[in-house]
Amino acid sequence: MRNIEATLPCLMRFLTLTIKCMVSNSFSLAFVFLYNCIICSIFHIHHWCNSLRATIVSSFFSPVGVVGDYKEGYYIGVDVAENDPESKKPFNGPNVWPADGVLPGWRQTMEKFHHEALEVGKAVSRIIALALDLEVDFFDKPEVLGNPIATLRLLHYEDQFSDPAKGIYGAGAHSDFGFITLLATDDVMGLQICKDKDAKPQIWEYVTPIKGAFIVNLGDMLERWSNCMFKSTLHRVLGNGQDRYSIAYFVEPNHDCLVECLPTCKTEKSPPKFPPIRCSTYLSQRYKDTHADLSVYDKHQA
Ligand code: OGA
Ligand code: NI
Numbered sequence: 001m002r003n004i005e006a007t008l009p010c011l012m013r014f015l016t017l018t019i020k021c022m023v024s025n026s027f028s029l030a031f032v033f034l035y036n037c038i039i040c041s042i043f044h045i046h047h048w049c050n051s052l053r054a055t056i057v058s059s060f061f062s063p064v065g066v067v068g069d070y071k072e073g074y075y076i077g078v079d080v081a082e083n084d085p086e087s088k089k090p091f092n093g094p095n096v097w098p099a100d101g102v103l104p105g106w107r108q109t110m111e112k113f114h115h116e117a118l119e120v121g122k123a124v125s126r127i128i129a130l131a132l133d134l135e136v137d138f139f140d141k142p143e144v145l146g147n148p149i150a151t152l153r154l155l156h157y158e159d160q161f162s163d164p165a166k167g168i169y170g171a172g173a174h175s176d177f178g179f180i181t182l183l184a185t186d187d188v189m190g191l192q193i194c195k196d197k198d199a200k201p202q203i204w205e206y207v208t209p210i211k212g213a214f215i216v217n218l219g220d221m222l223e224r225w226s227n228c229m230f231k232s233t234l235h236r237v238l239g240n241g242q243d244r245y246s247i248a249y250f251v252e253p254n255h256d257c258l259v260e261c262l263p264t265c266k267t268e269k270s271p272p273k274f275p276p277i278r279c280s281t282y283l284s285q286r287y288k289d290t291h292a293d294l295s296v297y298d299k300h301q302a
Pocket of ligand 2: 174176177235
């Protein structure tokens with residue numbers, strides 16, 4: 001509003017001078033003042049519109065006090081060729097790779113990582129099955145993890161300092177949507193977990209990186225599947241002024257896998273809390289609910 005307040009006295013001054021000149025029959029001078037008056041209004045109205053637009057955009061599209069995450073990433077999914085009918089399913093499609101000759105061998109390394117990390121994910125799923133009194137291969141079978149939605153994210157956090165009080169995070173507090181996440185990090189501290197999501201105030205603890213080890217995060221889909229026997233891991237990333245790199249590998253079941261309260265996680269006293277849902281429906285819904293519709297920015301630019 002500062003600009004409109006600045007505009008009015010300025011316009012009034014030019015208009016008064018214009019009228020005075022017209023009264024005194026000095027029309028050329030009146031024209032100069034009128035011209036200045038129009039230019040001045042255009043200038044101020046232009047600035048005022050910009051500031052109003054900025055206010056509208058920031059108040060409608062950013063939650064109060066949240067400036068946003070500054071993490072950036074390169075995402076690699078399960079590679080499905082465009083002419084394969086499977087590519088029409090959500091989360092499927094051809095990956096975007098650097099042009100031939102750029103980073104020789106990099107694509108092969110990433111594909112090998114993707115492939116082998118899935119085997120680690122399946123091994124962890126066997127431990128989870130045992131912990132839930134299920135058959136050891138409950139998750140590690142073709143109908144569940146045979147054709148998984150698995151995504152590799154190569155993440156970079158630039159050398160900023162996070163400031164939770166100002167809503168500036170490498171990655172704000174969240175739990176991952178899916179089944180499990182395998183996380184490999186460099187040795188720059190940054191990842192924090194909150195063991196009790198409902199505690200007030202929440203207590204955040206750093207996770208010390210261990211060379212050669214994966215951190216395993218349990219996702220919201222596992223929480224739902226296990227009728228909340230397992231809680232998903234609430235976590236966030238704070239920057240400490242150093243560049244930080246991590247690799248997150250998200251393991252989600254097949255598109256059509258039915259996520260339905262596990263047989264060992266319900267009793268008469270504790271019936272299923274959630275209805276059954278297909279894996280890809282659940283994930284699509286979660287992404288839709290939490291990611292801004294970026295087309296609103298295009299509309300504002302137009
Ligand atoms: C994520 C995430 C943590 C990290 O990508 O969901 O929580 O250490 N990453 O980069
Ligand atoms: Ni995460």
